[in-house]
């Protein structure tokens with residue numbers, strides 16, 4: 001029988017995926033679909049649903065089962081590396097899913113093809129398309145970073161660190177601003193465009209905007225590095241730093257690889273962003289350690305209670321951002337900041353002296369007062385100030401007074 005047969009399967013074996021099952025796969029008919037039996041199926045979270053397509057001559061026995069047996073090593077060899085890469089990606093996704101992370105990492109080249117005798121298998125991961133904008137950004141970042149890493153290996157970056165300007169105290173600058181003004185320290189964002197708003201500022205000169213922010217009383221700056229979705233760049237960070245702007249700089253990038261942290265430092269960044277919706281706990285721990293080593297601050301961003309609880313479990317976190325924007329849906333709700341700082345969580349944060357940053361959707365003095373009342377000592381603001389003709393004056397409007405004095 002020639003044709004395309006596909007079926008859904010939700011394997012429950014919990015361990016690192018191994019593809020030895022390909023060497024002996026037993027396919028059985030179950031109703032109008034096919035089911036399979038194997039003792040060594042890849043371990044997947046219960047939410048994952050994998051469809052297997054089989055395009056081949058199907059051998060059927062009388063009871064409706066089809067058995068694919070014993071494929072030699074030499075037949076699988078060309079595909080082995082891809083399979084391994086895919087396994088690692090799947091394992092990462094499984095760990096992430098167990099921590100409530102919905103953002104999956106990109107399958108390296110799509111799922112690998114498997115040739116088993118006359119059979120050809122492709123494991124398809126729900127069509128291999130990102131499920132939301134954040135996932136799409138992360139999948140693109142994966143490709144981008146691997147290309148950049150080839151051009152500038154970590155060894156070269158470590159060497160370049162010797163010529164990087166010294167890291168400045170990002171958290172210290174926020175605390176000093178709070179003490180000086182009695183208002184949340186401002187991280188003013190140098191942001192040309194965003195996926196939710198499109199182009200926010202047409203005549204975009206990053207250095208001019210950075211200078212205006214500094215003059216207007218910003219404590220620190222956040223500079224978008226992502227090119228594809230935000231029209232930012234690492235060169236903007238470098239240009240602002242080289243122009244002599246004194247405010248410490250946050251590299252606003254989607255960090256998925258420690259390499260990016262070193263890269264940000266070589267460009268003059270003083271802080272980086274770690275997004276809990278994207279990074280499993282171990283990655284956050286590991287990356288926060290690298291930041292310490294390089295003298296960088298790590299702003300760990302959360303959006304919901306589960307992410308906040310995960311981050312509070314990690315020792316040594318000094319700076320937490322609460323994003324009011326849901327990065328999967330773009331929905332903005334400033335009451336998110338308040339909700340996440342209520343009760344035990346707020347107590348723990350105060351006890352530990354963690355600085356909390358209220359992020360996104362802040363437009364008016366009332367918005368600032370609202371998140372300050374909720375417990376933040378800093379705010380991260382982009383759109384409302386960057387779109388003003390004079391972004392420095394935009395700051396005065398946002399706070400309802402001149403905070404530069």
Ligand SMILES: O=C(O)c1ccccc1NCC(=O)[C@H](O)[C@H](O)COP(=O)(O)O
Nearest residue numbers: 194195196327359360361362381382383
């Ligand atoms: O801003 C977006 O559309 C966006 C989409 C997907 C991922 C991240 C995104 N933004 C990052 C931010 O959270 C904001 O740039 C930052 O908090 C400032 O927000 P705002 O003051 O609302 O510009």
